[in-house]
Amino acid sequence: MSISNIAPYYQDQDAHYLSCSHCELVFVAHEYHLSDVEEKLRYDKHQNKPNDSAYQVFLSQVFNPVMVHLKKGAKGLDFGCGPGPTLSLMFEKQGYQVDLFDKFYADNPEVFSNxxxxxxxxxxxxxxSEPRFELNRLFGLLKKGGVLAIMTQMITKETDFSTWYYKNDPTHICFFSEKTMRYLAQQWGVKIKFFC
Structure with missing residues (x-):
């Protein structure tokens, strides 16, 4: 993304949103991002618990398609695992080792050497706040033939951004579309297997 590709997308009382003409990423202008302290306070209110069956069903949208591609002994990373890692436990129950990373709850920088x-x-x-850096870093951690599974609510042509609930969470600062994901896949020279 270069500055020349960035244009205003939407503005309300809470933030200014910008868009990249190359990849269609919509994002909140940096000056409207929460501080780390404000962001963590928001996450501390989340009620995602490992023993919550409804949460496990929700995570199955990623778990099931990833499982199809794993070989015995595969090792994984749950990036952004949150305060109650659940997806990692689901994989561990199937015999896979999973490392955790979350800048607030599992700050284990050694994962970036694996x-x-x-x-x-x-x-x-x-x-x-730095999606290009973070996603390139994650992609660089994958073994050849590895799987990077990203789950997020995607923006579509039909999305009425002004009323879209997903943008109302002040910690949500990047909004991806299928075009954004295809752009990333092209940059990395990989194929998208599924959308979730």
């Missing part, structure tokens, strides 16, 4: 067969980022990318 290579992984699969990496999950569920409901994470919409929170990234």
């Amino acid at each position: 290579q992984y067969d699969f990496i999950t980022a569920t409901e994470v990318v919409e929170h990234l």
Whole structure:
């Protein structure tokens, strides 16, 4: 993304939103981002618990398609695992080792020295203040033939952004579309297997 590709997208009382003409990423202008303290306070209110069956069903949107691509002994990373890692436990029950990283709840920088067969980022990318850096970093951690599974609510041509509930969470600062994901896949020279 270069500055020349950025244009205003939408504005309300809470934030100014910009869009990249190359990849169609919509994002909140940096000056409207929450501080780390404000962001963590918001996450501390989340009620995602590992033993919550409804939450496990929700995460199955990523878990089931990823499982199809894993070989015995595969090692994974749950990036942005949150305060109650659940997806990692689902994989561990199937015999896979999963490392955790979350800048607030599992700050384990050593994960960035490892290579992984699969990496999950569920409901994470919409929170990234530096999406290009973070996603390139994650892609660089994948072993050849590895799986990077990203789950986020996508913006579509039909989305009425002014009333879209997903943008109302002040920690949501990046909004991806299928075109954004295809752009990333093209940059990395990989194929998209599924959308979730």
